[in-house]
Amino acid sequence: MLYRIRHVTAFQYDQPIRESMMELRMRPRSDAGQRCLEFDLSTLPAAHTRSYTDHLGNVVQHFDIPGIHDRLEVTAAALVETHAAAPAPTAPDPAAWEQLDALADRAEFWDWLHPSHYAIPSERLSAFAESAGLRRDADPLTVLNNAREALHAHVRYDRGSTRVDSPIDECLEKQSGVCQDFAHAFIALARGLRIPARYVSGYLYHRTDDAEPTGHGATHAWAEAFVPHTGWIGFDPSNNTVAGDRHIRVAVGRDYKDVPPNRGVFKGAANQTMDVHVDVERARGD
Amino acid sequence: MMLSRVADSLYWMSRYLERAEHTARLLDVQLHIALDVAPHTATVGWFCLLNSLRFEMPAEVAADAGAVTRALAFDPHNAGSIVACVGQARENARQIREQIPSEMWEEINNLYLAVREMSIDRLWQSGPHAFFHSVQRGAQLVAGLSDSAMNHGEGWQFIRLGRYLERAIALAWLLDSHFGIKGADALVEATPSDFVSWAGLLRMATAYESYCRVHTVELQPRRILDFLLLNVEFPHAVHFCARQVDKAITGIAGWTGTSRTAQGHRLAGRLNADLAYDTIDEVLANDLDKCLNKVVTTLAAVHDAVYNQYIGYTVGAVLQGELAGAQ
Amino acid sequence: MVPQSLESAAGGHVLDTPYNEMYESAGAPRSHYRILQDRLKELGTEEIQRRQQAADLSFLQQGITFTVYGEKTGTERIFPYDVLPRIVTAAEWDVLARGMTQRITALNLFLHDLYHDAKIIADGIVPADLVYSCKHYRREMRGIDPPRGNYLTVVGTDLVRTPDGRFAVLEDNLRVPSGVSYMLSNRQVMKRVFPNIFRDYDVRPIDHYGQELLACLREVAPVSQAAARIVLLSPGIYNSAYFEHAFLARQMGIQLVEGRDLVVHDNIVYERTTAGLRRVHVIYRRIDDDFIDPMAFREDSMLGVPGLMNAYRAGNVTLANAPGTGVADDKAVYAYVPEIIRYYLKEDPIVDNVETYLMTRPAERDHALKNLDKLVVKAVGESGGYGMLIGPHSTQTQRDEFREKINAHPRNYIAQPTLSLSVAPCFLEGNIEPRHIDLRVYILFGAHARIIPGGLTRVALRKGSLVVNSSQGGGSKDTWVLNDSPDS
Known part of the structure; x- marks a missing residue:
């Protein structure tokens, strides 16, 4: 199956903040049962995103926004292909x-x-x-x-x-x-x-x-x-x-x-509220 | 170039010490004056003192020497009290103990211990003059050590900036409250009954002897104002302080590679130039209030500009190249 | 050391007469202490007393103090100092130096292995349980390659001298070892207090510690050594070891910074200066793992630098020591160090551990259970003396309780003989008396190991006490490592 995912996370701060930093685990894995064919991450305000693979094979994206801001929007878009899992063995193994x-x-x-x-x-x-x-x-x-x-x-x-x-x-x-x-x-x-x-x-x-x-x-x-x-x-x-x-x-x-989807810190005495919107849709394979 | 945090601590250490010294001197002089004048005049003096420190007290105790002294010297909850200022100066010095000469740290610590041990009751027993004098001497000793035992590098410039910026504002408020309360009459020839209070003003700015050397003991309000506002040679004159602020900022800019068009630089330079070219007649013609107000607001803006430029800048601002010297 | 023969080792469980550092037998000093004894006799008690007072005053005036916690005004005390030096011969030091080099080399290889393929676990030398249940094991470090594969830049290892005169390792300090400022200050004061005695001996210098440490930090920099900007990261003035942080920063001529002075942007670490941001390449950090980065470890840390681990992972900054080294100084893992040395270096340990019985090994467990009244039993996960049975001072009920615990969870306990630390003469209230001592030596590792010929000799100042910690009546002595025996 082919899926297109759009995952928007919007953070709102009641006071201006600065030097915010965030780590995301949002990129679908590419391993046994699935493949992530496309992935795009964008932020508002714009930031240079870097990534690494953690010791469990998850891709972690991270970025920091040094300037003053009171809102942060993160949009992850992915195209993923999944395969039906192999049927579990029907004959139980006594060993x-x-x-x-x-x-x-x-x-x-x-x-x-x-x-x-x-x-x-x-x-x-x-x-x-x-x-x-x-x-x-x-x-x-x-x-x-x-x-x-x-x-x-x-x-x-x-x-x-x-x-x-x-x-x-x-x-x-x-x-x-x-x-x-x-x-x-x-x-x-x-x-x-x-x-x-x-x-x-x-x-x-x-x-x-x-x-x-x-x-x-x-x-x-x-x-x-x-x-x-x-x-x-x-x-x-x-x-x-x-x-x-x-x-x-x-x-x-x-x-x-x-593996929280996001983890972050910022400077400033503000309260944060978070709004999440996710769409998962079937996509047509070419 | 130095750590922003260290610069900040040096600056505040210096400002708090200057503030403690100033408050101690004002109390010292006023307690002395109150012995010589009629009760009404003493009351005016206390109001004037509170006003010049921009400190508010309930009207019923504002002329009570004991209550005012307690609040301004020993109330730890009053951020402007001597005990609080010396405590803050020591805390800032403690954070950067490694960056200042050990003699300086020791003197600040001694001052702190002496102030902490004193109480309002013991003050009256041992005589207030001795105590307030020791506070002034302690602060002056630290200031002297900063000049004689420290590199006159960037850190020293921050100390200098803090000292003179604080002093200029305190002097402007002092002049404002003395000339403001007495109104237009103030500039008429002084009567003998005014002598005590005009001499008091000069003493509050450690200026009595210096003034007499220049103008003799004839205390003329207009000359006093001229002396304390526009003199460029006397260290407790507003113009002298503004010039030191300008020099300190120029020094810091040199160490950090800051552009001459940076906000703090422009403000301090312009204030210094205005005070250099103003005459006392012009100042009075243009309204003394306005002039003193401009001094205070400009210096407040200089403080903000310095803070934003060197201390509390956002990483974002540096990256956008708003700050000179960012690499 | 795991004893080769349990029978022969059993004799060592009773508290033996401690090794005497100065005297071979009553009145007969060892050859390297002879000059000291003569000079002390010449000086006389009063003169020594006078010099002890001069030394104390010197520490106070120099502000060589540690902060006592819990007092708002920040009480500072001097670390008690004994004026009589502890002397180590060239031959003894040679063994220690080779032993410590071997040990740090093996521990570095061990840490690299644990955070990569964990072959030593797969090969069954060190149990997986021990490693992965250790709270100092940092999963975040898996797969990260520190510069030169170097996890340990600064190590402080505590040694004791057993009654047979041999040195044995009691404990490794692999996270943020402290105390080196006392080693250096003790020497400074000693040279002033006893210049003549010092001259009579050919003592190896230790004053170059700062240079050596700086050289090691340069060698592990992610950029060219000359270009590397190195800072010392301290938790700040409220930390009990702040004096040492400031002292070392001054010795090396590097900037002392706090977490709030540093900022990470786009995986690069900068310090905030009045001229803007300046890049930092190497951080000699004196903050525990838990607090260095609120993004990676404790979220409530106010001392750390958000994003530091990401910058580290990207290879843009070096942290010395590396995060996660604490797994190798865990009490139970300590017991495996001799095996670890054999596994990676194919050599026998030059300086052994204190005899340690692992309760997971049936023969050792049986032996320990039979001798509970003579041994010290320690819970592997605990520290500070918690969860410990001191055999000679225990009751039958306590021993029965531990017997049950050991049988139920053999993996959680180790047993050691009750140690009899060596004694050295100390000048106490006008008399020279023997007191128990240990020795912390400092090992630096950059491109290669560097061992400073000296150390911090800690003294249990209370009569009969075996506790050398400064918080519990401990003090220190200058430690002289000789170039050669004075009479040779």
Whole structure:
């Protein structure tokens, strides 16, 4: 599938500010399941944008605006091609748990197996896993799908009910949360079962007849877990689905803290308000 | 070229010390005068003093020597009090202790400790003159050390700028309040009863002896004004101070490669030239108020221009080449 | 050092008679202390007392002080100073110098590996857990290549002398080691207080520390060495080590800056001057990783420079030391340094660690559990004496508690013998008495290692105390490294 994305973030300051600096993780990834064919970033006031690739392979764009300003608009435009994910194996592999445990000593999996800022185990989460019967009995893929379904059944998606950086317990207790909560809870559950799991920030293409609660015109977050033989599989617990070719991946990290879409500082005693507008549309391939 | 932060601290250290010295001298002189004059005259004197420091107090205590002295010398919440100014001077010096001669730091610190130890009660016991005199001496010692123990480089120019800019404004306010309160009558020949207050004005500007040497002890208000406003040789005359401000700015411009057309440069140069070519008759014909007001507003603008040019400039401004010498 | 034979090492667990730096046996000074003893006898106690007072006064007048926290007015105290020098022979120093060169070389290679391929983890020498759970491990540093692959420019390593007379490393300080200003000032004062004794010995000079440090900083510059503008970044006057920051900036003739003096634009670092922005190439930073850049690390840092890490990543500025070096001075990682040396250099360590038992190794764990009453057990993630069991001073209940903890989380603990630091004579209230000491040596690394022949000998001034920290009654001595034995 080919998608055209336009993502506008407008910052308004109630007092003039200066020497503002911003780091963005907005460029869709080019890896296994997708390719970013075009990407354009523009800012108002105009700034010279530089970029680097972080240690997780995410492209980070950054810029600074030295002069005095009270508004900043960042527009990211991308053209992305996604491929339908390879079907997950239907025959569960009984040796999968042992293979997973063998990964634990590998340096590159350490981060995906241990608690991180927002994906921290808790008593409430353990109780939830217990009540949902999440344990190492069936094969990893089945258990992960059970976790996704259990979360979806327990927590209602409700935009504005929590913040992107709320602790997992809050959404479990309220039984409502935003997509980051679903992702963080899923990651903590998976890591609790010693399955490598990571956070994905990105976009979801929404068809007019789709009934996903996460809706369109917004950024989205979900999780990926590593399953032997298959590799990373995306799980979207807020929409109770496996990530497919409508999920456009922008950045991966241990949790939200590693990959906020923007992070910035400025000089001046001003309050900042942010307005985000996202469009994801099907594009025609040439 | 030096760090902007360091220049800023040197400048403010110097301004605060000058301010503390000035306030101490005013209190010293006024407490002395109040002993010699009728209660009514003393009351006018206190109003005049508060006015010249642009400090407001409730009317019922404004003529109360104890209340005014406490507020202007020891109230830490009054940013203009001696204790607050010396504290600020020390804090600025502390930030740049490595950049000033250690003797200077030690004297500032000594002054700070002495001021901090004094209280209004002990002041009356030990005699106010000794204390206010020591504050003036402490500040003068630091100023003297800056001249004798420091490179006369860019940092020194910022010290000089702070000292004379502060002093010029304080003098303009002092003249404004004395001549303003007395109104048109002020310029008529002084009566013997006025002698004490005119001598007081001169003493507040450390000018009594210098004036007498030039004009004898005949205190004529018009000559006093001429002396304190337009004299270019006396260090507590407005013109002398404006000239020092201009020289300091020229010096800084040389060190930093600033264009001669920069705002601060033009303002300071023009003020100095105006004061050099003005006569006292012209000043009075054109309204003294206006003239003093122009001195104060111009110096405030010079301060802003210097700050924007050397200290608080935005990176954006440098990049657009608004500042000379940016690389 | 992990003991080769547990049986032979077991004897060392009881507090042995400490090594005496000055005396071989009662009344018999070691040859290199003989002149000192003679001269002190000639001077007499009163004269030494007078000179001690002169030394104290000199420190006070020069403002060689450290700031005591928590007092608004900024109380400054002098670091107590003992006038009697600690003397290290040429032969002893030779071993130390080679050992420290080897150590810093291996630690630099280790850091480079950790932030690139992590081969040492893949090869099973250092456990992944240890590295990635360390809060000083900076993921932001992965894949970044510092100039010359040099992570450590300034290292301060703490050594102790064990009862057998050998030096052993107690701790590495790889982040922002401090104290070198005391080393330099101690020498200045010593030369004034005891000029004659100093002349009697052939003491190697240390005054060139500033030049050597500046040379190292130039060598790691991202631009040509001559063009490099180098600054020292300090947290400011409220930092307890501010005196040292100002002192070193003066020694090197470089600008002392604070975070607010620097600004990053388009990945270039500038300092704000009265003549506009001036580019900076090398930053000798005396601010912890957490605070250097609010964009990359702690967002609430007011001390740092936003965008500094991006400029660093782009290769436009050098930070010395590099961010993320703290992972290599972590307590548990320390235990692996001998292995790290063997792994990268294929050599045995010249100067060993203090014996350290890793609770992850069954034989060492069993041994430690049997000898809990003789050992010190330390939690690897803690510092400042927290989470520690001091065997000889512990109760059965405490030992049982630690036994359980060790068995439950063997990876979180290490054990060491209770150390008996060597003693040296100190002049205290009119008497010469032995006190426990250690030694911090400073190693610089630019294009190559440079070790200043001297160091900061720290003294536990309280009788019987083994604590040398300045905050807990510690003081210091001048450390003389000789060119040769005086009688040879």
